[in-house]
Amino acid sequence: MPLILLNKxxxxxxQFSAHPERQTLADYIDIPNVYPAGRLDADSEGLLxxxxxxxxQHAIAHPRRKLPKTYLxxxxGQPSPEALDKLRQPLDLGDFVTQGSQARLIQEPGWMWPRNPPIRQRQNQPTSWIALTISEGKNRQVRRMTAAVGLPTLRLVRIAIGPFSLATHPVMPGEWREVDPLELERQG
Incomplete structure (x- = not known):
């Protein structure tokens, strides 16, 4: 029973099935019968x-498990204390209300790999980094949350799911490693 940590x-x-225009997980992992426990949008990157x-797979991905997921x-723009506070509270996104989350302003991660292609840069518009931990995972939730408080997301990187983190299990984009599934049980 392998548990694979991939930096997508x-x-x-x-997905593993072919896509007409984009690469899929099959371009990076050649292990039969493994499937993602959860998803990341094509325009998001990081831990899968x-x-x-x-x-x-169910224990990792099911909403009832409420496994925390951390994104950078x-x-x-520059987040105000009020915007960060709104991200920490339940936030009405129209079709659902989020649970509270952990949100904090951070320095640009020095260890982060460059994105290819790079994000768009606007000369008169600064960018900032927010670390956001949620325990749900609705479609495009983090992007919708930041947009709802006036901070459109330019780059989104998931760095942790439960006990598994790119900090403790470092792999570069497109690389993977096998990890011990018992780490989930040890987390509790």
């Missing part, structure tokens, strides 16, 4: 967990 590159689809065990979002 930008513009790669979170894959397994061949349906129960383990490069946003357009």
């Amino acid at each position: 590159p930008f513009q790669v689809m979170s 967990l894959l397994t061949d065990d349906g129960k383990l 979002a490069q946003v357009e």
Whole structure:
């Protein structure tokens, strides 16, 4: 029962079936019968967990499990304390209300790999980085949350799912490694 930690590159689809225009997980992982436990949009990058065990996949991805997921979002603009506070509270996105989250302004991560292609830069518009931890994972949730507080996301990188983190299990985009699924049980 392998548990694979993959650093999904930008513009790669979170699927193994062929896509007419983009690379897929099959371009990076040649292990039969593993599937992603959760997804990342093509325009998001970072940590994706894959397994061949349906129960383990369910334990990682199911909303009832509330496994925390941490993202680094490069946003357009400078977050005010009020905007960060709104991100920490339940936020009405129209079709659903988010749970509270952890949100804080951080320095640009010095360890972060460059994105290819780079994000667009506007001469008169600064960018900032926010670390955001959520325990749900609705479609495009983090992007919608930052947009709702006036901070459009330019780059989104998931760096942690539960006990698994790119900080403790470093791999570059397109690279993967096998990790111990018992780390989930040790987390509790």
